[in-house]
Amino acid sequence: MPFDAAGLPAGVYPKAAVVTSPFYDWRSGFYFGINGGGGFARxxxxxxxxxxADLPGSEGCHNPSGDTLGGQVGYRWRSANWxxxxxxxGNWANFSGSNISLLFAPDSNRTRVDAFGLITGQIGYAWNNILLYVKGGAAVTRDSYHAVSGATGLVLASASETRWGGTVGAGLEFGFxxxxxxxxxxxxxxxxxxxxxxxxxxxxxxxTETINQGVDLALARLNYRFGEWGAPVTGRY
Structure with missing residues (x-):
């Protein structure tokens, strides 16, 4: 039987290697991580x-903004691609801002969002190592307020509160x-x-002031994930 230069019988060729794409396993389990970014309130x-005994009326609006840093802990479970x-x-925050009062100019109103927390449920869809999800649930903020003299810069009055509400959001996560x-x-x-x-x-x-608030957040997140009941993840990615 004749052989070719590779030592194989003539007309017989080696099979091409099968290349498989990596697969990320979004298996059920606990995770924790850190996050950071920015936000602003209204x-x-x-x-x-x-x-x-001054007459009531609008004092105007402002948009406190700044940085935030915090952490998250959660649990996920998978069903098919869902x-x-x-x-x-929970996050520390430093969203601050002010405006000149429309009633008492040149005095100003200052607001700072000092912290916030979220308790949410999530539903997402996974394509290999990409996860797109939406979330919603409860939110809480810690806010502080100051009425400041425009003439001296001294604080005339102050207040603080813990404010509960709701949140909705969306995210994109990449398993690397x-x-x-x-x-x-x-x-x-x-x-x-x-x-x-x-x-x-x-x-x-x-x-007494009536104060309304909405907050928008843009965050980058890094998560470390365990397997079910805390076992390390050992699957391929």
Whole structure:
């Protein structure tokens, strides 16, 4: 039987190697991670009453903005290409801003969002190592307020509150190793309208303001994932 230069029988050729695409396993399990990014709020103040019997009215609006850093922990489970999850998230924030009062110019109104938290459910669809999801649930913010003298720069009155509401959002996550994923996420927080009581530096009543708020967040996220019941993930990716 004649042989070719490769030592194979003439007319017989080696089979081409079968190349398989990598597969990321979004298996059920716990995960935790960190996140960071930025956000802004929308704050409008309206005077209800004050210690000086001034007439009520709108004081104007401003958009506190800034940076945020925090963490998240959650659990996901998969059914075919669908991925479901629950998650808790807590963040420090520094969203600050101000405007000149429309009623008491040149005095100004200042707002800072100091922190926020989210408790959400998720539903997503996975294509290999790409996960697209939507989320929704409860939100809470910690806010502080200051009425500032335009003449001296001193704080005339201040207040703080913890405000509960709801949130909706969406995200895109990319699995780059068996246990690791990177993602980006957007959330909008609906925290409604509240009456907030201000006190002066002595603790005496100063004014009541009706303040509404909405918050928008853009975050980058890094997650480390365990297998079901905390076992490390060992599948291919």
């Amino acid at each position: 704050k409008c103040w309206e005077l209800v009453t004050d210690a000086f 991925v479901f999850g629950v998650e808790g998230q 190793a068996p246990n690791w994923s990177l993602g980006v996420e957007y959330n909008h927080l609906f925290t409604g309208t509240r009456n907030v009581n201000f006190t002066d530096p002595t603790g005496a009543f100063f004014q």
